[in-house]
Structure formats: C-alpha cells, structure tokens
Amino acid sequence: MLTDEVLYHFKNPQHQGSIEDAEIVASVVNPACGDTLKVYVKLDGDRITDAKYKIYGCAAAVAASSVVTGMLIGKTLSEIESIKREQVSDALGGLSPTHAHTAVLAEDAVKAILRTQREKS
Ligand code: FES
Numbered sequence: 001m002l003t004d005e006v007l008y009h010f011k012n013p014q015h016q017g018s019i020e021d022a023e024i025v026a027s028v029v030n031p032a033c034g035d036t037l038k039v040y041v042k043l044d045g046d047r048i049t050d051a052k053y054k055i056y057g058c059a060a061a062v063a064a065s066s067v068v069t070g071m072l073i074g075k076t077l078s079e080i081e082s083i084k085r086e087q088v089s090d091a092l093g094g095l096s097p098t099h100a101h102t103a104v105l106a107e108d109a110v111k112a113i114l115r116t117q118r119e120k121s
Helices: 004-011 059-072 085-091 100-120
Strands: 024-029 036-044 047-056
Touching: 004 059, 024 100, 036 059, 036 100, 047 059, 059 085, 059 100, 085 100
Parallel strands: none
Antiparallel strands: 024 036, 036 047
C-alpha cells in the first residue's frame, strides 16, 4: 500500500526534468525491477545549487526521486554522503517492504553522484 506521502509526491513531483549544463549526471538501475533513475546536479564549487531527475519507474520510485533530489539541493558533496535509504523512506511516511527498494534506488543515485564526481577529479 502506498503512503499519503508517496501519493503526494507522485501527484506533485518536485525537481523533475534535466539540467543541460549539469556538472554531474548519474544513472542508476534497480536490479530488482529495472526502474531507472537519472540525476542531474548543478554545482557551485562543492555546493549543489540545483538537482533534477528523470525516472522510468513506479509511483514509489517517482516519489523517492522527488524526495531525494530535494535533499540534495543546498548541500555540499560531502554533506550528501550522509543521505541514506532510511531518510528517504522516513520522508515518504515509511515505505512498505514491497516499495522499500525505491529508497535503495535513491541512495544508489546519491552514491553514483559522488562516484561520478570522484572519477572526474
Ligand atoms: S518497481 Fe522497483 S523501484 Fe519501482
């Protein structure tokens, strides 16, 4: 069952889209279901000034993407290291076991952002 928070973010997704001149573009695929999340990050020095996403997936994946991009904006790259699946799940009202892997997809996206940036430098 989807929580009210998931339904809210599914119906009102935040930060959807792409950033043409993004410094970081990272994609992750959930091996359990194939849902795919692509995140675009705009940086000012070490700080994330904007983040957008494209998602090919279920309602809970849309909601997790909406929430996690909101968590990125305004933080430094080192600060986003602390974003974990539990925070995404909590922000969505506590995901059921059926939808818990959407929060894993969001956490994987954060890790992919950091990995992509490390590979660039
Ligand atoms: S069904 Fe797997 S993340 Fe949506």
